[in-house]
Every structure is written in C-alpha cells, then in structure tokens.
Amino acid sequence: MSKITRLKSFVNLESSAVAQQQNLGSINQYVLNMRQVKVNSKTRKNILSIDNFAVRPGELVAVLGPNGAGKSTLLRTINMLQPYCGEMQLFGQDVRNANQTLLRRRSALVFQETLLLDDTVFNNVARVLQFRGVPKHQIKHRVYTVLETFGCEHLAHRQARALSGGEGKRVCIACGLVADAELLLLDEPSASLDVAIRPQIIEKIRQWAQARGAAVILVSHNFTDILHFADRAIALFDGCIVQDDKLETLIRRPANQQIARLVGxxxxxxxxxxxxxxxxxxxxxxxxxxxxxxxxxxxxxxxxxxxxxxxxxxxxxxxxxxxxxxxxxxxxxxxxxxxxxxxxxxxxxxxxxxxxxxxxxxxxxxxxxxxxxxxxxxxxxxxx
The missing domain is CATH 2.40.50.140 (Nucleic acid-binding proteins)
Structure with missing residues (x-):
C-alpha cells in the first residue's frame, strides 16, 4: 500500500471516528429520547402514543392531564416496566439493545402508591443502595442524610407497615432519591401529604435534583406542585402530547380549550x-x-x-x-x-x-x- 493510500485510509478512519463521536454527543445530550412510542392493551389501543418526547440533563418537566390520559403509563414505560412499540433511548443507549437493569438503576421511579417492604424504614431505604452495589460503609450516612432531608429520620427504626399515609409517602420519596439517580420519575409525590408540608417537600425534591444535575419528570394533579417545581410542561390527552412548552407559555397560551380548562x-x-x-x-x-x-x-x-x-x-x-x-x-x-x-x-x-x-x-x-x-x-x- 502506498503512502498516499495509507494516508487516505487514515483520514477516512479519523473522519469516521469524529462523525461517530459527534453522533454520540448528539444522542447523549438527552437523558431520554422517545420516538413513535405506542402502548396498547387487549382492550384499548393508544393508551400511549408519543410522537416525540425528549428530556435533557437537569430539566424539570411536569406532566399535566386528566385522569386516564396516560401519565402513569408514560412513567412506567420510561422505567421499562411497560411493553411498548417504537424507539426509546435512555442516557444515549437504545433500550432494546442495552442492559435494562443497569439503565433502570440510573433512574428512579416513585410510584403513586405507597410501596414499601415489610421491614424497617432504614432497611427499605438502604435496600435501594444495596441493589446498586454501594459499599456498606457509605450506606448508613446516605440513608440518614435523605431521611433527615425529608423529615423522617425519627422513623428510621419504625416498621414500614406502622407508618401513616403521609409518613409512608415521605419514605417512598427518600427511597427514590437516595441513589442520586440521573433521571427521577415522580408520580403524584405530594399525594397523602398534609397540605402544610406539600410545598416544603416539593421544594426539597427540586433542590435535591438541581444539586445533583438530575432530570425530573413530575406527574401531579396538584397544580401548586407544578407551579413551584417545573420549568417545562407537557399536556397529555388520550395518550398524546397536545402541547409541550415552557410552563408559563402553557398556562398563558394554552393550545386549546381542553388545556385552558386543565390549567384553570x-x-x-x-x-x-x-x-x-x-x-x-x-x-x-x-x-x-x-x-x-x-x-x-x-x-x-x-x-x-x-x-x-x-x-x-x-x-x-x-x-x-x-x-x-x-x-x-x-x-x-x-x-x-x-x-x-x-x-x-x-x-x-x-x-x-x-x-x-x-x-x-x-x-x-x-x-x-x-x-x-x-x-x-x-x-x-x-x-x-
């Protein structure tokens, strides 16, 4: 092979590598990227029908919609708990071709329901870190830090089944946030909380996420939660995104009468x-x-x-x-x-x-x- 031919080959390889790096950089600018994602069931089609939805690192996104709009289904789909058709990338990786367990550990879903193990509060929160292979000597400090942040350090040795609805909800939030996930999926995080502490908890979640650069997708029927939390909002109706905008724009300039009524x-x-x-x-x-x-x-x-x-x-x-x-x-x-x-x-x-x-x-x-x-x-x- 001549020097000129070798040089051309080298240049082509370099160009290809640069192009791959540029493509990878373009993909990795999103924590989440969904295209033409559909969720159907035996009894109902288009439970979810998302043409395009992407979230960047550190974005705080609220999901608005009436009951049955597909909000919880959206979060479960993103967390790979719901079968779907279409393309979805998490952290720059195609979900279908990646290790889904490892991807799931980089995100955290706080369910609408209070789901805790029949164990102490401390062990419930610690188990999240144990599953992720966090060294044992780090677990205690991290558990007590997150419990203190959400006002439930005094519950550490209480049995989870003995908690009130509001206490259980705060512990679930602590379980979701303790792993410092890159993507937080929050389904009605203020449900069961006393009205007096809802704004405090929502603000603490916001501060926790911003301090770690985490992206958050928040579902809430409580419009005050959304006003205090999100920069961007999507309106979901019949499984479809009808409007995706800055929160202020969605409130002041709704796309249709449905959204106008939804935002009050x-x-x-x-x-x-x-x-x-x-x-x-x-x-x-x-x-x-x-x-x-x-x-x-x-x-x-x-x-x-x-x-x-x-x-x-x-x-x-x-x-x-x-x-x-x-x-x-x-x-x-x-x-x-x-x-x-x-x-x-x-x-x-x-x-x-x-x-x-x-x-x-x-x-x-x-x-x-x-x-x-x-x-x-x-x-x-x-x-x-």
Whole structure:
C-alpha cells in the first residue's frame, strides 16, 4: 500500500471516528429520547402514543392531564416496566439493545402508591443502595442524610407497615432519591401529604435534583406542585402530547380549550373573529368588541383571559397607561379574599368574568352588587 493510500485510509478512519463521536454527543445530550412510542392493551389501543418526547440533563418537566390520559403509563414505560412499540433511548443507549437493569438503576421511579417492604424504614431505604452495589460503609450516612432531608429520620427504626399515609409517602420519596439517580420519575409525590408540608417537600425534591444535575419528570394533579417545581410542561390527552412548552407559555397560551380548562384559565369566553384592514375585530359574548392587531391562528372559538389581566377602572385608582385598553362594565357577584389579592366575580350580561387584583387596588366602591368597570389590554387575550 502506498503512502498516499495509507494516508487516505487514515483520514477516512479519523473522519469516521469524529462523525461517530459527534453522533454520540448528539444522542447523549438527552437523558431520554422517545420516538413513535405506542402502548396498547387487549382492550384499548393508544393508551400511549408519543410522537416525540425528549428530556435533557437537569430539566424539570411536569406532566399535566386528566385522569386516564396516560401519565402513569408514560412513567412506567420510561422505567421499562411497560411493553411498548417504537424507539426509546435512555442516557444515549437504545433500550432494546442495552442492559435494562443497569439503565433502570440510573433512574428512579416513585410510584403513586405507597410501596414499601415489610421491614424497617432504614432497611427499605438502604435496600435501594444495596441493589446498586454501594459499599456498606457509605450506606448508613446516605440513608440518614435523605431521611433527615425529608423529615423522617425519627422513623428510621419504625416498621414500614406502622407508618401513616403521609409518613409512608415521605419514605417512598427518600427511597427514590437516595441513589442520586440521573433521571427521577415522580408520580403524584405530594399525594397523602398534609397540605402544610406539600410545598416544603416539593421544594426539597427540586433542590435535591438541581444539586445533583438530575432530570425530573413530575406527574401531579396538584397544580401548586407544578407551579413551584417545573420549568417545562407537557399536556397529555388520550395518550398524546397536545402541547409541550415552557410552563408559563402553557398556562398563558394554552393550545386549546381542553388545556385552558386543565390549567384553570380564569375566563374562557366564546368569541368570533372578523378580519379588517388593521388586524381583527374580536366579538365576545354580550356585545363586547375590541380590535386585535396580533397574529391569530384560525379558526378560533374562544378567547382566554387570565384573571390577573384585568384592572379595576375606578376614579380612585389609576390604570397604567396602555393604548387600546378595553373596558367592560358589570355587576359584582362575589368577592373572594386571598392573601394579598382579591378575586372578583363580575356579571357582564349572561357571562360571569373573574378578575384577580391586588388588595390595594380595591376601593370602597367595589362591593357586592356594585356596578364596576374592568379594563384589560387586548395583548393579554389568547385565542383558541
């Protein structure tokens, strides 16, 4: 073989190696990558039908959806406990061609149910580390550290079957987090917990994950959990991802009325749209009309307005100047007190609107049965 031929061969080998490394780097940028994943059963098809879902290291992702949407099935599928069709990669490896036991040990699933062995709390948590081959001299410290973090170190020698529902849930969370997994799968982690400690536990999970750079997929019906925890959210309906967005976008700009109701959008008002030379004329129920100059994906059937988009148009309170403000007049049906805020239900014709305003913005002119004016900026309207 000539020197030139050998040189060409070497260059080709080098190029191939670089390409392989680049491809591997592209794959490894995701902790999880699912494509065309489907889960069926004998009685029901498309329990899960995921076209594309990927999670990067350190991402905190919430999964929203009604009962039966496939949220728990999604977590079980990712944890390789559910048969499926399609492609799934975990930590850059094709699940079907990899050692699934080793892959599973790099992740942790906290089930919705309290699943503990008939043993002491300490032994339940320690068993997780023993299965992963952690040296015996490290286990005690790690177990007590995680138990202390979640407020159950005093339960270490208690039998698991003697725990209350909330105590058992905290121990299950400790079992899930003690191994410092790269991917945490949490199915209703605040279920059974007292309302007073839910935010603390969710915040401790978030801090624990961020300190270790772990990615988390969190399923919760408690919307407060999601607000305090996630950066990104997916909305799951009938096994399909309908919207995958930043949490703030999903809340403020839901893809359809189903998601708007799911996230608790304050006002979903029937509307019609008429194009004009400047943009659109929006016609809401009760003869409310306003001009809108943004982009609208047609067709639309409803206008979404968050309660905090409203101002009270009152002589005693100055509305921040914004061009094109829309004013609506109605009668106060109810005022609900909150910490620092007031939620006002206002009857406008046949429609009841909900406004959430700072307590300091409410004057003596706002009371039950009073006629008041609400104002909002059309830019805060979202159409579905």
């Amino acid at each position: 959008m304050d006002n979903i008002i029937k509307c019609q749209l008429q194009p004009n030379k400047h943009g659109y004329l929006i016609k809401l129920a009760n003869s409310i009309e306003f001009s809108y100059f943004g982009e609208v994906k047609t067709p639309i059937t409803a206008c979404c307005l968050s309660g905090d988009a409203f101002y009270i148009d009152d002589a005693s309170y100055s509305i921040p100047y914004q061009s094109g403000m829309v004013t609506i007049e109605g009668r106060v049906e109810r005022i609900v007190r909150g910490i620092g805020t007031r939620t006002i239900r206002v009857k406008v014709g046949e429609e009841t609107l909900t406004a959430r305003v700072p307590r300091s913005d409410i004057s003596d002119n706002v009371y039950h049965n009073a006629m008041i004016k609400l104002a909002f900026n059309p830019k805060d309207a979202h159409f579905v």
